[in-house]
Amino acid sequence: MFPEGNVCSTFMFLLLLTTGAPAEKICSVHSKHEVHMGSSFQIYCIFRKECNKLVFQDEVLLKHSSLNSTTVIMSIVNLTRSTTFTCKCQHEPEPCGTDIIPGYPPAVPQNLTCIQQGEFGKVNCTWKIGWETHVKTTSHLWVHGSPPVRFESVAVHDGANSALFAVSGRQTNFSVWVHANNSLGSQNSTILSFNLNKIVKPQSPNITKVECSSRKCQLYTDNAQKMQVVEIQYKEKEKSWNPVLFKNTNSTTSWTVPSLNPYSTYIFEVRWKLGPTRGLWSEWTRIEGMTDEEAPVTMLDVWYTEDLTRTVSKSFQLYWKELNNSEARGKIQRYMVTVSEKGISNETAVVGKKFSVSCFPCNVSISARNSKGQSPARLIQLQPIAFLPYKVSHTPVNNHSVALSWPRPASADTVTEFLVEWFPVGKMQELQWIRVKRHLNTIHITGLQPAMCYKGAVVYLHSSGTKKANFSKISTWQTAPLQSPVPSINVQGEKVEVKWSEIPPAKRGGCLEKYTIYLSGSAGKINIYNVPHPQREVTIGDLTLGQKYKLWVSAWTSAGESPAENHRQFKPKPSRETLDEKHVLFLFLLGGIIFFTCLCLLCLCQLPSVHRRLSGCCHCLMPSIVPDPANSKWAKECASEEGEMKLQLHLSDSSMSEEEPNTVEVEEFPQETFSKGETVSTEETLHPGKLQAESSPYHTNIPSSYLKSFSNESSSSDTTQASRSTDITVDYISTHGVTSGQEDEDEDDDVYECDDGGESEHKAFEFFPCPKSPFLQPLISIGGKLTLDSVKIDCSDLLDCV
The missing domain is CATH 2.60.40.10 (Immunoglobulins)
Structure with a gap:
């Protein structure tokens, strides 16, 4: 039995069976190449020999049924895409196959129009082809006549075709239609009839x-x-x-x-x-x-700001807006600024949109000039602007707009107009403003840049003056700063001075609130110092000399902190100025301490109790054996011989030679007994108070004696005249004689002299000097005569020299 299918497919199959496949191929595929979209159909593969038969769809093995020993059949259901079918024997490399494309029949052509190009030109007809058929489709324009004339079409653009035909003779009326055809079907458009007078273009x-x-x-x-x-x-x-x-x-x-x-x-x-x-x-x-130019007819919109840094003279900065084309009526070549002060007017031509004026009070008029004329002048009276303590509220609307609101004035003075001014922080030259009618107290300022910080003021314009309420830190939205400040450091001993630069406005991320300084030591501890914006310097003290430090600065907005970067390392060292100052201060304190210590000691030495205590301390420093003249060899011989004794004293005389020194003969006489109540002159004794001192060991045992000298009558005499009679004038050995002579170096003579250069002062011992003080009287007062009993010295007498 034959498979089910349409009559055409069965007829083709029977025809192939009778004719056979081409000799050069093992097999052949029989089917339509174009089918309706979504249709179902059958495909036949005819083989020339017996073999294991295989069928593929786009390289995917399909199940198939055998019609006879040489023919297989495949049933395809709902084909919606172009595909390829292949048949082959299992052990034969050469396949056979076909491509099948699903598509649609053509749609009815639409929008047929015809236009004659010029009064004597050809007629051009265009139409729409409808939907996409996915298969080859042809269109033809048919022109009514006897017989009708067909004209080939060309694609004009996607979904449109056109065709041209020439007008012959005097024919002015035409009827045309379009015929579209493909393998799946055909369609005709409606007939268009026209007259050339209607379609001529x-x-x-x-x-x-x-x-x-x-x-x-x-x-x-x-x-x-x-x-x-x-x-x-x-x-x-x-x-x-x-x-x-x-x-x-x-x-x-x-x-x-x-x-x-x-x-x-x-x-x-x-x-x-x-x-x-x-x-x-x-x-x-x-x-x-x-169009050509005309003179401007609109006054400039002018505003001004006061330079608060100028304290000697008032200074104002004038700003004005450019006129638009309809207002300027030409190219503005320059602006004419006239300053009137105290009846004197000065006119200046300005090219830019701002001008500085240093006058007060004064009037300024500004006008714009083009090639055709000058605009009406705007008159401004410059006067200081007072500040109001009003708070201006703001609310972000979007990334480029902010809504501002402000309180109405409380004074009875009527506001003629409000003016809102604003500019990016640090860019006063970009000042912008807008005027607001007096019955309003809100406004939207637009054209703001995201992540940019703005400041400004609401100006109350009165007939009697001008006042403003400032606002700051206005931003549509904020982010953390994209860049950190770059610090510079100046190390001064145990302190470091830190300064840093401003972050570029485009990198700030909005309105800066504060700066943070991080100081890290070698131990890893980090000290943090916060500084409010806009301050950009700080001094940090109490650093450790010789320790390594690392420092960096960050900036903050309400959205976050800038990255940690731009680190600076340093090591504090003592400066030379610091060392010099410390040395000078140390020496000054040391000198002051020494001076006041000496002054206090000298003052204390004036007190008797302190004087005695110091004498006792000095007594401990004296040698343990003190020579006593009373126990000398000379004193003993004087005590054993009741008679007179000669004592030769070497007098110091530069005219005498060392070989024959001059001598002085001295005779000892017994001490006279003083009657009760009789006093001794200080000229005859060394220390009158000690004569009656009971503490002297020689007071009762050895009678006191004195020495008398015999003057040399002649320096050239070889003999010395001596006189034992009391008639001879007795001269006591003077202090000058002893002082002028050299110290006797004889071992047996233990004589010590005290002399400080005066006639009445003597040295007790060479190793114990007699101090002189500007606050003390001479401690030893000696008369002009010296007797032997006065030479008796004990330790207490020695310490009196102190």
Whole structure:
């Protein structure tokens, strides 16, 4: 039995069975190459020999059924994409196959229109082909006639075709239609009938030039013949079109467009047609033109700020906004600024949009000038602006806008107008402002940059003066600063002075609130110092000399902290100035301590009790054996011999030679007994108070004696005259004699002398000097005569020298 299928498929199958497959191939595939989208059908593979048969769909093995020993059949259901079917023997490399494409029959052609290109041109017809068929489809334009004429179509653009045909003879009425066809079906469009007068489309206008004054432009053409209707539309850039319709004659060569703005660029488009009811509109022709200038008629919007850093003289900065094209009516070449002070006016030409004025009080007028004239002058009376303690509230609206609100004035003075000014922090030159009517107290300021910090003020404009309420830290949204400040350090001994630069405004992330200084020591401890914005320097003390430190600075916004970067390392060292100051201070303190110590000791020495204690201390420092003249050899011989004894004293005389020194003969006499109540002169005794001292060991045992000297009568005599009689004048050994002579170096003579250069003062011992003080009287007072009993010295007498 034959498989089910349509009649055409069965017929083709039987025909193949009778004719056989091509000799050069092992097998062949029989099926339609184009089928309806989503249809089901059968495919036959016919083999020329017995083999193990395989069938693939896009390289995927399919199940199949055998019709006979050489034919297999596959049933395909709902095919929706292009596919390839392949048949082959298992051990044969050469396959056979076919491609099958699903598609649609053509749609009915739509939107058939025809236009004659020019009064004597060809007719061009265009139409839409409808949906995509996915298979090869052809379209033809048929023109009614006897017989109908078919014209091939060409693709114009996606989904559209067109065809041209020429007009022959005087035929003016036509009927046309489109026939679309593919392997799956065909379709015809509706018939379009037309007259050439209805479809004729003239050539586009040729505009040769445009001439403009300040308020109108005139357009010229060279091909307006036979055109009865002309349409011109015009606009300024970024604005809407304004149409103007003109009725034309054969002699018309230009058209005037009125009511234009001065110094403005306009775009003109022109089209036409043969008559009000004849033909179609031509294509648009575009051209540009610019109107001429006029003198400005609008006053400048001017504002000013006071320079608060100037304290000697008032200084103001004037700002003004540029006029727009419709206001300027030309290119502004310069601004004329006239300053009037004390009846004197000075005019200055300014190119920019700001000007500095140093006067008070004074009036300033500003006007804009172009090539045609000057605008009306704006008069400003410069006066200081007082500050109000009002709080200005703000609320972000979006990334580029903020809503501001402020309180109404409490005073009875009527506000004529409000003015809101603002600028990026650190960029006063970018000052902007907007004027607000007096009955409003809110405004939206726009054009702000995200992550940028702004400050400004609301200005209350009164008829009697000007006041403002400041605001700051305005930002649409904030982020952490993208960059940290760059610090510079100056180490001064145990202190370090830190300064840092401002972060660029684009890197701040909004409004800065504070700075943080991190100081890390070698031990790893980090000290943190916070500094409010806008302060940018700080001094850190109590550093350890010789220790390594690392320092960096970060900035903060309400959204976070900047990254840790720009580290600086340093090691504090003592400065030379610090060392010098310390040395000078140390020496000054040391000298002061020594001076006051000596002064206190000298003052204490004036007290008797202190004097005795110091004497006792000095007594301990004296040698343990003190020579006593009373126990000397000379004193003993004097005691054993009752008679007189000669004592030779060497007198110091520069005229005497060392070989024959001069001598003085001395005779000892017994001490006279003093009657009770008789006193001894200080000229005859060494220390009168000690004569009666009971503590002397020689007071009762050895009688006191004195020495008398015999003067030399002649320096050249070899003999010494001595006199034992009491008639001879007795001279006591004077202090000068002893002082002028040299110290006797004889071992047996233990005589010690005390002399400080005066006639009445003597040295007790060479090793124990007699001190002289500006606060003390001489401790030893000796008369001009010396007796032997006065030479008796004990330790207490010695310490009296102190």
